[in-house]
Amino acid sequence: MSSNSKTKITFYGGVHEIGGNKFLVEDKGTRIFLDFGMQMSKFNQYFAEFVTPRTCNGMNDLFEFELLPPLKGLYRTDYSKHCVFDGNEETQFDAVLLTHAHIDHCAYVHYLRPEIPIYCSEATKLILQALQDVGAKEDYIYFDECFQTYINNKGTRSRKRGEIERIPRNIKVFDDSKPFRIDSIEIEPISVDHSLPGVSGFIVHTSNGSIGYTADIRFHGRRQENSERFVEECRRTGLEILLCEGTRIRESVSPNESSVEEDVKNIVNRTKNLVVCNYPAKDLDRFLSFYNAAKDSGRFMVIDFKQAYILTLFQTSEFWKNTLPKPTDKYLKIYIPRRGWGLIDKDINFWTKKLILEDYDNWSDHFIDESNAVYYSFIKDRQNECLFYCSDFQVQELIDIRPKENSAYVRSSTEPFNDEMELDQERVKRWLVHFGLLKKESEWYHIHVSGHGSRDQLQHIVKDSDSKKVIPIHTENEEYFANWHNNVVNVTLNSSVEI
Ligand SMILES: [Zn+2]
Missing domain, CATH: 3.60.15.10 (Ribonuclease Z/Hydroxyacylglutathione hydrolase-like)
Incomplete structure (x- = not known):
């Protein structure tokens, strides 16, 4: 040959x-x-x-x-x-x-x-x-x-x-x-x-x-x-x-995804006020673990624009639309952050809708009109009703939300594997300590299974x-x-x- x-x-x-x-x-x-x-x-x-x-x-x-x-x-x-x-x-x-x-x-x-x-x-x-x-x-x-x-x-x-x-x-x-x-x-x-x-x-x-x-x-x-x-x-x-x-x-071993869901449920159930969480938004199985935990404990899962956008796209699929909730699902709330000029909670009659929307990108601004869109004040006032998704790039939202005593944070992503990730995680921990979400090491809930x-x-x-x-x-x-x-x-x- x-x-x-x-x-x-x-x-x-x-x-x-x-x-x-x-x-x-x-x-x-x-x-x-x-x-x-x-x-x-x-x-x-x-x-x-x-x-x-x-x-x-x-x-x-x-x-x-x-x-x-x-x-x-x-x-x-x-x-x-x-x-x-x-x-x-x-x-x-x-x-x-x-x-x-x-x-x-x-x-x-x-x-x-x-x-x-x-x-x-x-x-x-x-x-x-x-x-x-x-x-x-x-x-x-x-x-x-x-x-x-x-x-x-x-x-x-x-x-x-x-x-x-x-x-x-x-x-x-x-x-x-x-x-x-x-x-x-x-x-x-x-x-x-x-x-x-x-x-x-x-x-x-x-x-x-x-x-x-x-x-x-x-x-x-x-x-x-x-x-x-x-x-x-x-x-x-x-x-x-x-x-x-x-x-x-x-x-040598791997826990499974259902143990993640169970562990998250346990934490949510024993937390009196707000539960803040972070997981990879593209990992829709993990999203489901948090969504199910929220639903079963009678809380709203509060997602960000990116998660809402991914869920919107998956609704266009005949196969996936039956396995994942719609972004407007009754257990979901879509979080509208303050951006740019921060006009979202200001007088619409004075500022006009057009100016308010200029704070947001085209791909996300339509979420503002959804019936389940919420601002920081919703979470701030109803902390025991929310499981709030907060990525490492959104920790500033905690300044507006102000978690009350007896709130918790669940981290559900891979352990840092280089110096840069280590520093990023240290920064996040500092924010959590500042807001009373991490008072001692035993409150660091890292609940994750690998891909x-x-x-x-x-x-x-x-x-x-x-x-x-x-x-x-x-x-x-x-x-x-x-x-x-x-x-x-x-x-x-x-x-x-x-x-
Ligand atoms: Zn790979």
């Missing part, structure tokens, strides 16, 4: 690191990427809040540190013209498949040519849309061409400004378990359980055999049976290669999927895999494996 009839997987990220998955599968001239994520920890070694890759240098600032592979015919032409390519190269890639909408899997979609089809689940598309609509800089769903000029009315050339014509990307939504074909490759997407909706593992059928890709996976959320189905389907297929994540391979499977769960995947070969990805601890399988292949960045 000649070498070019083999199928090749090249690893451009996500090996010996957590996230940044970018795996190129080449089969009989068909070239598809599995995920196109950002290598967050490596990125943070070179860049920071005020040290960012320069747009004027195209992708070069990222190429410099191998944070993106310098491949011809992959990237958006407006940027390509500003780096090693001239921007006129032909498109040489057939598709990018996304497992889910976490940035370590999808953020660098921003750099892709808009004509390259992006395949993802409906929920992934909805979350990407929410991210872009509420202000993410990445061109996920719509593509805004950079470096455009126009001839102004004086007849001189100016930089493009005003309304930009947004080009929709070529996003193709797949259905769970419904195979689809991209030239010589057939893809079988299978839903798996992780910490946001619509996550898909893939079985990639190539002309030389099948590749399984776990995505990010766990068996202790609300959709354990999906992850089981993925393992069964891998076994039934007879895989040549399994790409298996190993984020939490050092952890990733623990060692026993990963062992189950590796053993029971019965692949000929296993390649550890999305982990810094590949060594554990050899305990469970006699053909584990450890790969390095930019290296390839052939079938």
Whole structure:
């Protein structure tokens, strides 16, 4: 067999690191990427809040540190013209498949040519849309061409400004378990359980055999049976290669999502006044844990604009609208913060609706007219009736709300894993101490379960999927895999494996 009839997987990220998955599968001239994520920890070694890759240098600032592979015919032409390519190269890639909408899997979609089809689940598309609509800089769903000029009315050339014509990307939504074909490759997407909706593992059928890709996976959320189905389907297929994540391979156990819901309920029930909480807004299973806790204890769950916007988008889905509450659900209140001039609680007859709305962005201002919209005074006056969502970027609201004695705070997100996150959390704690929400360490309620499977769960995947070969990805601890399988292949960045 000649070498070019083999199928090749090249690893451009996500090996010996957590996230940044970018795996190129080449089969009989068909070239598809599995995920196109950002290598967050490596990125943070070179860049920071005020040290960012320069747009004027195209992708070069990222190429410099191998944070993106310098491949011809992959990237958006407006940027390509500003780096090693001239921007006129032909498109040489057939598709990018996304497992889910976490940035370590999808953020660098921003750099892709808009004509390259992006395949993802409906929920992934909805979350990407929410991210872009509420202000993410990445061109996920719509593509805004950079470096455009126009001839102004004086007849001189100016930089493009005003309304930009947004080009929709070529996003193709797949259905769970419904195979689809991209030239010589057939893809079988299978839903798996992780910490946001619509996550898909893939079985990639190539002309030389099948590749399984776990995505990010766990068996202790609300959709354990999906992850089981993925393992069964891998076994039934007879895989040549399994790409298996190993984020939490050092952890031996995992509590489950229902324990989060129970623990939150207990705290809410024994708290006399306000309960303030924080969790990742995209994690709709976690949202449901808090929503159920509020509902069962007779409180309102008070959500922010972002959460309300995500729930609004999910109402457009025939599938998701039945599993998630509407933003106007009777147990939900939508919190309207004071912004800009802070006119929301001022005399509307004097200031006018138009001026009041100018405090808010277009994507969120319509929530003000919802019947369940509330301001700080509602929560301030009815503290024992509310479970108030407060992200780390909204702690100032506590100044307006003023939690009373016997209030509590529940944190439901991942533990800080770098210095920056540590400092951020310390700052939040200082606010909580100031408002009497944290008087002693035992009042620090950290109630969380991870989106990733623990060692026993990963062992189950590796053993029971019965692949000929296993390649550890999305982990810094590949060594554990050899305990469970006699053909584990450890790969390095930019290296390839052939079938
Ligand atoms: Zn990940």
